[in-house]
Each structure stands twice: as C-alpha cells, then as structure tokens.
Amino acid sequence: MPTVREVSIGLLRELGMTTVFGNPGSTELPMFRDFPSDFRYVMGLQESVVLGIADGFAQGTRRAALVNLHSSAGVGHALGNLFTAFKNQTPLVVTAGQQARSILSYEPFLFAERAAEFPRPFVKWACEPARAEDVPAALHRAWLVAMEPPCGPTFVSIPIDDWDRECAPFEPRVVHAGRAPEGGAIATCGEALVSARAPAIVVGAGAARDGAWDQVIALAERHNAPVFVAPMSARCSFPEDHRLFAGFLTAGREAIVATLQPHDFVLALGGPMSLYHVEGHGPHVPPGCDMWLIGDNHVHAAWAPAGTAIVARCDIALDLLLQGPPPVSRDAPAARAPLPRLDGGAMTDAYVLQQIAALRSPDSIIVEEAPSSRGPMHDRLPILRKDTFYTTASGGLGHGLPAAVGMALARRGEKVIAILGDGSSMYAIQGLHAAVQHGLAVSFIIIKNNRYEALHHFGQHFGMQQLVGTQFPELDFCKLAEGHGMSARRADDAANLDAALRWSLAADGPTLVEANVL
Structure with a gap:
C-alpha cells in the first residue's frame, strides 16, 4: 500500500496546492522526504512572514494556499497574520507538525498540547486526525472548508510518524459551494432601489473577492448612484477615477451618518459598512434611510447594527439586480473636485x-x-x-x-x-x-x-x-x-x-x- 505521504502528495497535486509556504522544524521533515520535483517550497524565515506570503499568494491566485508550520511554537509565531488571513477571508490550509503518537502521553519536547484548539478562533475548522490514515481526508476537508464562502484559514495538526504509515488510496469528492441569493429578497431590494429618491452604494472587500467589479459599475451607472468605499476595506471594488466615485467612509458612526445624510437608500456590498474604529453615539444610518447589505459572510449579516441583509455572492446578486425593474431618471451626483498638486517643497x-x-x-x-x-x-x-x-x-x-x-x-x-x-x-x-x-x-x-x-x-x-x-x-x-x-x-x-x-x-x-x- 502507498504511504500517507504519497497519498497526501497526490491529493495536494490534484487540488493544485503544489507550492508550500513554511519554516519547517524537526516534526515536519518527514513530509518532505522524496519531495516531488513539480512542487516548490517557499521559505519564510519567520512564521508570521510565512502566513503573510501565503495570504498574498492565495488572494492573487484565488485558490487555497498550503502553509507548513512547526508545532506550537511556529503556530504561535504565526497567529498575528493568521488573524489577518481570517479577517481577509483568505483561503489557507495550515498544517503543523506534532510529535510521534507513541510518545505523546509523555509530553515530549516540542509537542503541541491540544493542537487543534490553539489556533482557534482564527480558523474555520481545525483537527488532529484520530488515525494516521485519516490525514488525507483531513487535508481534503480542510481545503473544502477553506474554499467554501466565506473563505478562510483551516488547520491540521499531523504527528511526525504519520507520514510513513500505510494508507489506502483516497478519492477526493466534488463539492459545489456558494451563496445563491433568495430571489424574493433580491426582488424587494431591487424595487426599493428603483423607488429611492437618492440611492447610494457602499462597496467592501467582498465585492472584489466575488469578482463583482464590472457589475458594481453597471449598477451604479444604471441608477446614477454615487459609490463610496466602506471603512477599512481591504480590497478595491470600484474605479476611483469614475465619475460616480464618491470617496471613502470614515470608520466612525457619526461621520458615516453625516456622509450618507442626503441618501434615502444605501446598498452595502461585500462587507460591513459600519466597521467602527472609535466609539460613537446616535443612529447608525440617517433617519428614514432604507439600508440593505449583500455579502457572502453570514457573520457580517448577523452583527450589522441596521438594515436588511441578504447572504449571497455579490456577483450573482448584482446580476439579478441588473435584471430588475428599469431605473427612474435621476440627476448625476456632482463630481468630486480634484485636489491641487503638491509641488514637493515639503517631503510629506x-x-x-x-x-x-x-x-x-x-x-x-x-x-x-x-x-x-x-x-x-x-x-x-x-x-x-x-x-x-x-x-x-x-x-x-x-x-x-x-x-x-x-x-x-x-x-x-x-x-x-x-x-x-x-x-x-x-x-x-x-x-x-x-x-x-x-x-x-x-x-x-x-x-x-x-x-x-x-x-x-x-x-x-x-x-x-x-x-x-x-x-x-x-x-x-x-x-x-x-x-x-x-x-x-x-x-x-x-x-x-x-x-x-x-x-x-x-x-x-x-x-x-x-x-x-x-
């Protein structure tokens, strides 16, 4: 029979995870025996750097990246950027070495106590397989969960002696994951948008993750609606030289309400509009403003302080909104005045x-x-x-x-x-x-x-x-x-x-x- 390592390498190849990001130690080395020539290992020198490189790679490829860390110490070093990957909704499969199963009861040097609990709550799913032959299935589940919207990191702890154990071949399953919008809710949102006197759109990072750039432009132009960027948005979701670009919302309650005061309808796409950085008071949206949120993260929908939420991919939801009732005629918002150029007299x-x-x-x-x-x-x-x-x-x-x-x-x-x-x-x-x-x-x-x-x-x-x-x-x-x-x-x-x-x-x-x- 093949070994756990051979079956796992074949699975990783099939999943497209042939680049490994890490900083390995003793408990990880058996994974790399006879390392295949079509794989590459990207060394990060320090584990937080490893997570950051993998995060950038996964966002750039839109596919889960494989991270290899060293037991508890390496996971501990990486936690800051693991937290960032979780907030970025970046798909990652994070593995960490564990000491040999035969000596775990003696609390050996460099073992990981309660390994699957340590990276929580910054991973969507974590496990240390009960048997060596369960490692490929655990890696596959970790990949599936990481790639399921809302995407994010997952974690698998793998004992050092598992890699050389015999293992039956593993057949990965096909899972279609996504967030299809509820048609009635989209229709109601579309009717509210059409009937609004002065609608506005707020875009967050999820609109970019869902590839909805073109649909956001089309919807804004269809309704002559100004487009703001949500506070602390980690991605670009609308061209900032477009005539309808209205600027960036400040991460404060009163400032957001003041900026949106002229609008009676606001559609927030792909992330929280109310991500505050300082304490505030008063309402979360202007009085009389109809607030809607669409994004694939049910957590954002749950804690949003105001409005109606639809859990869905932005691109799919916007395609449906673009098929909705024809828009009413509205005047275009005033263009933003360009800033005067700086002459370089001060190096700011x-x-x-x-x-x-x-x-x-x-x-x-x-x-x-x-x-x-x-x-x-x-x-x-x-x-x-x-x-x-x-x-x-x-x-x-x-x-x-x-x-x-x-x-x-x-x-x-x-x-x-x-x-x-x-x-x-x-x-x-x-x-x-x-x-x-x-x-x-x-x-x-x-x-x-x-x-x-x-x-x-x-x-x-x-x-x-x-x-x-x-x-x-x-x-x-x-x-x-x-x-x-x-x-x-x-x-x-x-x-x-x-x-x-x-x-x-x-x-x-x-x-x-x-x-x-x-």
Missing part, C-alpha cells in the same frame, strides 16, 4: 504617494500597510483597475510586506508595489529574503517618519502629550535591504524621490526605496 507622505501615482502603471498592484498614511493615500493614490489593491482587514501589523511577496509569486510578470510604514516593515522585514531568493518584481516603498505615527495620532485623540518608546530614527532600511541581498536607494527630497521611484518601478527584480518624510 502625501507627496510621496502623489508621485507614486504619477509614475506607476495603473495596472501595477498596490499592497499597502502604512496605516498613518491611509488618508493621504486615499487622496493622492487612486486605484483604477480591479484586483490591484490589497491591505490588511484586521488592522494587525506585519502582513503587508510578506503579502506583497506572495502576491508577486502569484502574479508573475506584474509589478507589485509594497507601500509600507517604517514601523510596519519591522514586523516582517525577513520577507525581503524571500523576494530576493525568488527574484520577484516588488518595489518596496518605505515611508519613513522615524516614529510610530499612528500612536502619536491616537495619543492626541486621548489628550496624551508624550508617548514613551515610539521614536526610532536610527533604523536604516537601505542597509537592512542590502543585508538581505537587495538593492536600495534613499530619498530625502523631491528630486531624489522621483529618480529613486523611476529606478525601482523599472526594475525586474526586488528593490527598496526609503522615503524620508516630515
């Missing part, structure tokens, strides 16, 4: 982002983790093409740099631009190594303000005049890049910035630009 983050927008190709892919520069990014760096913007949905740091590496692995031949804060970069700086090892065309742009700017901002919000331990001017990202084998340039003024950006964006390998801002 807004100027850096403006120049990236001016010099990059619109088809290049932005992976962002510069939280304190998010507002200037919205103002100065418009996202114009579908599937070209990715960021963390969790707010946790250390995702952006490795996610850019994974995205470049998934979308070879496309330029990936990682826009990172200096603090964020230090959470996962080891990811530069993987970019160099695989020769990936990533431009790492570090916006260096020498401090933890987000905390300074919130310190002011809470009336704090001084924060301890949040200054780090001594960091040198050019030297850090060179230490990983990557070419780098520093930009301290407008002239140096343009030259450095042009050099980096034209490169066919990984490069880093340290942009020192005020």
Whole structure:
C-alpha cells in the first residue's frame, strides 16, 4: 500500500496546492522526504512572514494556499497574520507538525498540547486526525472548508510518524459551494432601489473577492448612484477615477451618518459598512434611510447594527439586480473636485504617494500597510483597475510586506508595489529574503517618519502629550535591504524621490526605496 505521504502528495497535486509556504522544524521533515520535483517550497524565515506570503499568494491566485508550520511554537509565531488571513477571508490550509503518537502521553519536547484548539478562533475548522490514515481526508476537508464562502484559514495538526504509515488510496469528492441569493429578497431590494429618491452604494472587500467589479459599475451607472468605499476595506471594488466615485467612509458612526445624510437608500456590498474604529453615539444610518447589505459572510449579516441583509455572492446578486425593474431618471451626483498638486517643497507622505501615482502603471498592484498614511493615500493614490489593491482587514501589523511577496509569486510578470510604514516593515522585514531568493518584481516603498505615527495620532485623540518608546530614527532600511541581498536607494527630497521611484518601478527584480518624510 502507498504511504500517507504519497497519498497526501497526490491529493495536494490534484487540488493544485503544489507550492508550500513554511519554516519547517524537526516534526515536519518527514513530509518532505522524496519531495516531488513539480512542487516548490517557499521559505519564510519567520512564521508570521510565512502566513503573510501565503495570504498574498492565495488572494492573487484565488485558490487555497498550503502553509507548513512547526508545532506550537511556529503556530504561535504565526497567529498575528493568521488573524489577518481570517479577517481577509483568505483561503489557507495550515498544517503543523506534532510529535510521534507513541510518545505523546509523555509530553515530549516540542509537542503541541491540544493542537487543534490553539489556533482557534482564527480558523474555520481545525483537527488532529484520530488515525494516521485519516490525514488525507483531513487535508481534503480542510481545503473544502477553506474554499467554501466565506473563505478562510483551516488547520491540521499531523504527528511526525504519520507520514510513513500505510494508507489506502483516497478519492477526493466534488463539492459545489456558494451563496445563491433568495430571489424574493433580491426582488424587494431591487424595487426599493428603483423607488429611492437618492440611492447610494457602499462597496467592501467582498465585492472584489466575488469578482463583482464590472457589475458594481453597471449598477451604479444604471441608477446614477454615487459609490463610496466602506471603512477599512481591504480590497478595491470600484474605479476611483469614475465619475460616480464618491470617496471613502470614515470608520466612525457619526461621520458615516453625516456622509450618507442626503441618501434615502444605501446598498452595502461585500462587507460591513459600519466597521467602527472609535466609539460613537446616535443612529447608525440617517433617519428614514432604507439600508440593505449583500455579502457572502453570514457573520457580517448577523452583527450589522441596521438594515436588511441578504447572504449571497455579490456577483450573482448584482446580476439579478441588473435584471430588475428599469431605473427612474435621476440627476448625476456632482463630481468630486480634484485636489491641487503638491509641488514637493515639503517631503510629506502625501507627496510621496502623489508621485507614486504619477509614475506607476495603473495596472501595477498596490499592497499597502502604512496605516498613518491611509488618508493621504486615499487622496493622492487612486486605484483604477480591479484586483490591484490589497491591505490588511484586521488592522494587525506585519502582513503587508510578506503579502506583497506572495502576491508577486502569484502574479508573475506584474509589478507589485509594497507601500509600507517604517514601523510596519519591522514586523516582517525577513520577507525581503524571500523576494530576493525568488527574484520577484516588488518595489518596496518605505515611508519613513522615524516614529510610530499612528500612536502619536491616537495619543492626541486621548489628550496624551508624550508617548514613551515610539521614536526610532536610527533604523536604516537601505542597509537592512542590502543585508538581505537587495538593492536600495534613499530619498530625502523631491528630486531624489522621483529618480529613486523611476529606478525601482523599472526594475525586474526586488528593490527598496526609503522615503524620508516630515
């Protein structure tokens, strides 16, 4: 009979999971005996980096990625970006080694106690198979659950001695998963949309995950409805140069209500519209506003504080709405006034982002983790093409740099631009190594303000005049890049910035630009 390893490798090949992301230890090595030539192993050097690379790769391919971690210690290191993958609704199959079954009762060195419980609640499903021969079935179930909407990570703990045990051949099942909308609910929503005086649309990350970019444009144009981006949206779901693009909602209750005040109907697509970052009071939507939510995540539907929810894929639901009653005639909303261009007299983050927008190709892919520069990014760096913007949905740091590496692995031949804060970069700086090892065309742009700017901002919000331990001017990202084998340039003024950006964006390998801002 074949071994568990042989059957599992065949299953992974059939499922398309031939790229393994990891940082293995002793309890994982038997999995890689006679590693097949059509598989590749992407080393991440640290487990949070491994999760971030796999997350970017899975989002770029729209398929579950396979992650290999080392027992409890490796899973513990990875938990921050596992949480982000869970919030991103990224499909991942995470495996971790376990000590040999024969010595588990002695609590051996590097064993994982209650292994299947440890990564919860940041996985959709977790198990340690009861028998070695159950490993292929567990991996298959993990893949199915990860890929079932709402997508997300799953976890399988595998004892070290399982891989060499005999195992009967395993036949994977075909499962059709999805969220088809309830026809009557869609019809009612469509009638409310048609009868509204001033409808608006709010798009979240789920609209992009469901591939509904074109349908959102069609629905907005059909009803002359302005389109806002939901607070903290991790994906791009509408072109930001479109005449109906209305801007970004702020993650605060009062601000959302004030922005939507002119509208009597709001359709939120693909994610929560009410993702708050600060405490607020009062209503969640303007008085008299008819609120509808459509998305594949039943959890979002359950905790939404207002409105009627439909659990469904956005693309399918929008196709039905586009077949609904003909729209009434409405005046187009006023176009947004363009911001005046910055002249570079001051080297600010807004100027850096403006120049990236001016010099990059619109088809290049932005992976962002510069939280304190998010507002200037919205103002100065418009996202114009579908599937070209990715960021963390969790707010946790250390995702952006490795996610850019994974995205470049998934979308070879496309330029990936990682826009990172200096603090964020230090959470996962080891990811530069993987970019160099695989020769990936990533431009790492570090916006260096020498401090933890987000905390300074919130310190002011809470009336704090001084924060301890949040200054780090001594960091040198050019030297850090060179230490990983990557070419780098520093930009301290407008002239140096343009030259450095042009050099980096034209490169066919990984490069880093340290942009020192005020």
